[in-house]
Every structure is written in structure tokens, then in C-alpha cells.
Amino acid sequence: MNNYLSLYGLKTAPFNITADPNFFYQSSTHREVLSTLNFGVVQKKGLMAVIGEVGTGKTTLCKVFLDHLSKDIKSSVIFSSPQFSQTQLLKTILADFGLEPARLNRFDLVKKLNSFLVDTSFSGKNALLVIDEAQNLTSKQLEQVRLLSNLETSQEKLLQILLVGQPELEDKLNEFKLRQIKQRINIKCRLLPLRKEEIKNYIEYRLNTAKAQDVAIEPECYQVIYQFSKGIPRLINLLCERVLLLGFVQGKNKVTPSMLKVCIKELQ
Numbered sequence: 001m002n003n004y005l006s007l008y009g010l011k012t013a014p015f016n017i018t019a020d021p022n023f024f025y026q027s028s029t030h031r032e033v034l035s036t037l038n039f040g041v042v043q044k045k046g047l048m049a050v051i052g053e054v055g056t057g058k059t060t061l062c063k064v065f066l067d068h069l070s071k072d073i074k075s076s077v078i079f080s081s082p083q084f085s086q087t088q089l090l091k092t093i094l095a096d097f098g099l100e101p102a103r104l105n106r107f108d109l110v111k112k113l114n115s116f117l118v119d120t121s122f123s124g125k126n127a128l129l130v131i132d133e134a135q136n137l138t139s140k141q142l143e144q145v146r147l148l149s150n151l152e153t154s155q156e157k158l159l160q161i162l163l164v165g166q167p168e169l170e171d172k173l174n175e176f177k178l179r180q181i182k183q184r185i186n187i188k189c190r191l192l193p194l195r196k197e198e199i200k201n202y203i204e205y206r207l208n209t210a211k212a213q214d215v216a217i218e219p220e221c222y223q224v225i226y227q228f229s230k231g232i233p234r235l236i237n238l239l240c241e242r243v244l245l246l247g248f249v250q251g252k253n254k255v256t257p258s259m260l261k262v263c264i265k266e267l268q
């Protein structure tokens with residue numbers, strides 16, 4: 001692996017599939033969603049949702065969003081798990097806000113969260129709950145989230161809630177029995193794949209971030225990468241990682257369309 005990096009003069013692997021905010025590339029869709037979310041949180045819009053296909057960068061975007069959040073916004077981030085009861089969900093949220101949720105029942109948990117949120121608002125601050133993988137929330141958990149989105153003063157929402165999930169989240173919200181929560185969603189945005197013409201910049205950005213000195217990509221490659229990935233960053237990463245390894249095995253640091261095609265066959 002180390003040799004693979006040194007062939008290309010790389011400091012780190014440029015196409016890891018982890019959600020690393022250091023490699024964040026501001027594509028048009030990512031930029032648009034980020035600014036919508038900033039607006040939503042600052043304006044205290046309450047419930048918000050981001051929908052995006054697998055691998056479009058939802059988790060990465062959440063990390064970047066949270067990293068740049070003003071210090072005046074207290075945040076809690078949880079990954080939803082369908083195994084959680086409503087009480088466990090609440091306890092996870094409270095614990096993440098730094099509150100002590102032990103041995104409280106559901107009613108008291110909400111009461112405790114509410115008084116924390118009132119204090120937060122009173123001191124001029126704001127609170128944000130992010131639920132990633134929100135397509136996994138059960139109907140009961142979504143109902144609990146709806147109840148949390150009800151916490152408000154007469155002027156404003158006390159808790160801004162961001163649901164982040166795959167298109168299945170939207171299907172779920174369209175179910176008749178969940179129409180109440182659907183109606184509460186004040187901001188809904190979609191994270192799209194990269195545009196075809198952004199793919200080259202995305203790849204170059206990641207290579208530069210990894211300090212690549214000696215990688216050449218033939219211009220015809222980008223069309224092939226687009227056809228395979230349809231602009232989904234995770235698929236671009238998988239393919240690029242593989243083609244760099246192939247180049248390493250073949251002792252070449254120039255990526256060609258035919259090398260990409262070999263890799264695509266392996267990936268399918």
C-alpha cells in the first residue's frame with residue numbers, strides 16, 4: 001500500500017470511501033444544500049430533511065456542516081437504529097446534548113430536554129439535532145421526532161431537527177399515517193450526484209488534497225468515469241482507487257480509459 005502511494009507521490013490515499021470532511025469538495029449540489037441548511041438553522045425553521053441516494057455525500061456533508069456551525073449552536077448527532085425504542089432514542093439524544101438521561105421515563109426525558117432547550121434559547125443560543133440514516137427510523141420513532149419538533153416558545157422553535165436519509169425516507173414520509181410529520185417539514189432538500197462537468201474537478205481536488213504529484217489522467221477517462229458512476233462520489237472513489245492500484249501493479253502512472261474499463265468489469 002505504501003508503495004502504491006509513493007509511485008504517485010501521494011501523502012494519503014486520495015479515494016478513501018470514509019466520510020472525511022478534509023476531502024470535502026464544494027460541488028454545486030453540496031454548496032446549495034449547505035447554504036439551505038444554514039439558513040434553516042439560523043432562522044429556526046424546526047424540522048428539515050435532506051434526501052440523497054446512497055453515496056452522494058450525506059454523511060460527509062453533515063460533518064462539514066457541523067464543523068462550521070457557530071459556537072452558539074449546541075448540537076447532537078445520532079445515527080438512527082431501528083432497534084431503539086422511543087425511550088432509547090430520547091436517551092441517546094439527551095446524552096449527546098450532555099444531559100444525564102439515566103432512569104428517567106419518557107415523559108421526564110422530554111421534560112428535561114425541554115428545560116435544557118428553554119435555557120439554551122434564553123441564553124441566546126440555538127440547538128440542533130441531526131439524525132443520519134433517518135430512513136431507518138420506525139414510524140414510532142418518527143412520531144417521537146415529531147413531538148420533539150413541537151417544542152417551541154410562542155416565538156420560535158426550540159430545537160432544529162435535521163433528518164438525513166436515502167430516498168426510502170421520503171417514501172416513508174409519504175405514508176398516510178405519517179402525514180403529520182410530513183407536514184411539519186419546513187425545509188426539504190435533495191443532495192444530487194455531481195454534474196458530469198464537475199467530476200474532473202472533484203477528482204483533481206481529491207488528488208491535490210492527498211498531495212499527488214505524479215498522476216496523469218487521460219481526458220477521455222472522465223466520460224468513462226461518468227458512465228460508471230453517474231456522478232455518485234462513492235462510486236467515483238471506488239473506481240479511482242482501483243485504477244490507481246491497477247496502475248501501480250502495471251507500473252504506470254497514467255490512467256487510460258482501457259484501464260478504467262478493466263476496473264469497471266471487476267467492480268460489476
Ligand SMILES: Nc1ncnc2c1ncn2[C@@H]1O[C@H](COP(=O)(O)OP(=O)(O)O)[C@@H](O)[C@H]1O
Nearest residue numbers: 017018023024025055056057058059060233234
Ligand atoms: N462533496 C464531496 N467532496 C468530497 N468527497 C465526497 C463528497 N461527497 C461524497 N464524497 C465521498 O463519497 C463517499 C461517500 O460519501 P458519504 O458521505 O459516506 O455518502 P452517503 O452518506 O450519502 O452514503 C465518501 O468517500 C466521501 O468522502
Ligand SMILES: [Mg+2]
Nearest residue numbers: 058059060132
Ligand atoms: Mg451516510
